[in-house]
Amino acid sequence: MVDQSIAPSSIHDFATWEPVLRLLRDRGAQAQADPSVHAAGRIGRRSWSLPVQRQVPAPGRAVQAADTREEFQAVERVQRGLVDAGLESISFTARISPAGEAALSLLGPSPAVESGIGTPHPGALILVEGAVPQPWRCLPDPVPGAVPAPSADPELLERTLRERLPDAVGATEAEISAAEARLGITLPEELKALYRVTRSRWEDRTDDYEAVVRHVTVVRCELFPLDDLYVADAASRRCPWRFAAKEAVVTPPDATVQGLVGSPGWIVFGDNGGGDRLALDLTPGPRGHVGQVIMLSHEENIGAALVADSLTDLVMGRLSEPTGGPAGHERPAVAHVNIRSLPGIEAAAHPRLEVLSIGVWEAEPLSLAPVAGLPRLRTLSAYPGTLADPLEIAGLTGLEFLELGPREWRVLLDAGAVPPGLSAAAITVQHDQSPLSIVALANELLALWDRPQIIRTVLEGDLGPVS
Known part of the structure; x- marks a missing residue:
């Protein structure tokens, strides 16, 4: 220390x-x-x-x-x-x-340590400067042949909005062009049609509460002004390493929305009033449409849900059946072994396994032999006392994130067996452990990568x- x-x-x-x-x-x-x-x-x-x-x-x-x-x-x-x-x-x-x-x-x-959450103990240790978890490095897959939904109709959308919001102040073409220049993208025609009717600025609003409610009701969201439009790429969806490393990007072949953290084609234009963001999706899933409306939940770190096939459908109230979010709990890419989920490491072993989380376990400690050599395994989180032999971690050659208890880290440190390919690490702390001893252990790990000490x-x- x-x-x-x-x-x-x-x-x-x-x-x-x-x-x-x-x-x-x-x-x-x-x-x-x-x-x-x-x-x-x-x-x-x-x-x-x-x-x-x-x-x-x-x-x-x-x-x-x-x-x-x-x-x-x-x-x-x-x-x-x-x-x-x-x-x-x-x-x-x-x-x-x-x-x-x-x-x-x-x-x-x-600068190499994330804050703990509700605890005096350190959060994740960033062993490689600027490193981000693998899901945050994923870009959208190309979807050849993806087109706008047949319901997308910018002219109908603009006409309907003018009828329902006759007193709204619309954006100028110069204001729309300025937003495009700031974002570095061309806005979809439906979104331009929406802002030509209402630019949704505070200074355009009156003290008429009913008028404000009517605007939200017509547009079906709390519409952002053009200056607040943003691209929901992965960097915009911040998440601590110890949670982010346990996510996986999975997009089934029948998905309408890609199971990404974020995308350069997700243009956020509004909020549902509860902290969930609405976006137009220009990089849809295999069964989706270009320009579909999706929702990014503030309670999830990854994925989005389809709301409507087009912005026209959203305003017209033609909403889609709820879909999206984390795809099928991301199995077999993510596996949870504990007293209520998978019954052992063998049940988790799969060539597509990326994340193995071992939780509370009441039986004999577990061997990691069944997952040794798996080509895509990048994250291991093991609750203290669940591993029969922590040195078996040496067989997991592709790890970028490792979360262990203090005793397990001590075994690896004493044996000189801390995986050299890690980008980040975390120490699982039980409540009665002194922050001073945990900080000392964290500094030993940071020193292996010559990172700034606590x-x-x-x-x-x-x-x-x-x-």
Whole structure:
């Protein structure tokens, strides 16, 4: 582990953390066998996770702002420090003696480490600078002969919209051309027809709530202004490595939408009001149409669902049967071995297997021999204690992402057997494991690739005795 300081800022001032430390001492959970307080947590600019006991409101009473004011005010000081330091979040561990002597370890940052989610432990380790998971590198397959749907009718679409939105302000040809130049693509004729009727700018809207509702009802989405159109390529759909590496791009031969993360042919033009984006699809699946309307769910990392065969159909209310999303749970490309899914490694072995996730397992530890040498296996995630022999990982020569427990990583490190072809890695942490030991392990892995270490900055101070 690296013990060093980074650029001075208020985040490295003990006084910035003093209210949080007092809160941990006064309301933190601690082991009764040790009179000292040991705690770990994470604070970000917009969220935090602290091991404190919160007051439970009386039955029938909701939590009030006053119930959390002390915690909010303590965290707020640290959040200002994060802004001062240019950080999004920071993890910490703390030890506070009964006399009030406090030692605080700040963990991070490192440009080679993703943030943990709701935990003080590090997220995925990016071992190769700029590396992205394989699904995020996939481009759409060509679909020879793909054409617009017979229902696509720009003239009918424009005429219908003008009848239903007689007071709307349309975009000029110059504004449409500017959008095309910014995106680097030619907009489909249906989309141009839509924006010629309504450019959907805030300044064009009135305080007439019914008029706003009517606009959304007619267009059947919250239409973006031209300046907010964007291409939903893979880079626009951000996802942490430890989740992204477990996805797979699968497009069955009868699919209307390709099972991609994103595409240079997905032009996002609106929202359904719930965070799901609507796009015109210029790179359809084998059974799809050029210019079909698809929906990208904010709850999924990959794939899209067909909404309508054309923008004309969408406005006319002729919607398609729900399709799309992850194709058939991506089997056999993705396999889950655990007490509720596949009964063993043999059941997962397949020449097309890309992702093997081993979860909670109550039987004897598993051998990886059945999947050794599989040509497409690129991701292995194994819950702690599920592998009979971690050194069998050496037989998985195509891995780009590996997620293991600390003991399994220790075996590989001690044997000099960490797969050299990895692009990223992750450490599965169980709740009682110290962030300091996990950070030390992470830094060993980062050092193998000569990547920036996780910095540990130690602050010491005296909180005084409990009043």
